[in-house]
Amino acid sequence: MTGYAVVLASGELERVQAVSMISSIAASSDIPVEVFVTMNGLSAFEKDRIESGDFQVAGPAGEAMLHSGGDEVPMFFEQLERAKGIGPLEVYACEMVMDLMDTDLDDYIDIFDDTLGVAGFLNRASDKQVIFV
Amino acid sequence: MSDTPTPDVEIDSRGATCPGPLMDLIGKVKEVEAGTTIELLTSDEGSKNDVPEWLDEAGHELLTIEAVDDHWAIYVETT
DSSP states (O other), rough: OOOOOEEEOOOOOHHHHHHHHHHHHHHHOOOOOEEEEEGGGGGGGGGHHHTTTBOOSSHHHHHHTTTTTTBBBHHHHHHHHHHHTTEEEEEEEEEHHHHTTTGGGBBBOOOOOOEEOHHHHHHHHHHEEEOOO | OOOOOOOSSEEEEEBOOTTTHHHHHHHHHHHHTTOOOOEEEEOHHHHHHHHHHHHHTTOOEEEEEEEETTEEEEEOOOO
């Protein structure tokens, strides 16, 4: 196993959570993971959104995560931060979308290793199984 | 005389949903020496079923799983 290259192109909480769960457990198990956050996926990582908890949800699973009734649901940014301290997990923000949105890394929570373009992602994904979410 | 293993380390992940308990376990497994017995407490049924899958792949030994009131106690020996 040479690892996973995960493309997160959605800001829907359900998809972002699924990516963080799979990536975090894999990396914590010493399987290298590169997460490339692009398109609306970046919106989930905005500082203001994280602070307000105003996440885009697609349906009942997302609603249940936000209103879990006492159960402690580890949020995606907590999972990713923790996993980065345990195993080989790198998270990259898409340069193209940041240019379009006129944002920089300071607008997002401190989870990204760097920004990356398509060529850079493809280089890192060349020996990995690609998962597109 | 109980067959319940005597843990060297206890992790209380009750109240946390997937993948919290598994992340707690993995983090602890990486800290301790081989031969350490860990007791993981979880109230998450999904984790109760998923932890053995991870142990099987990672090569650590599942000693036993005990149902205790509203949660489970999973006993693991690191290799």
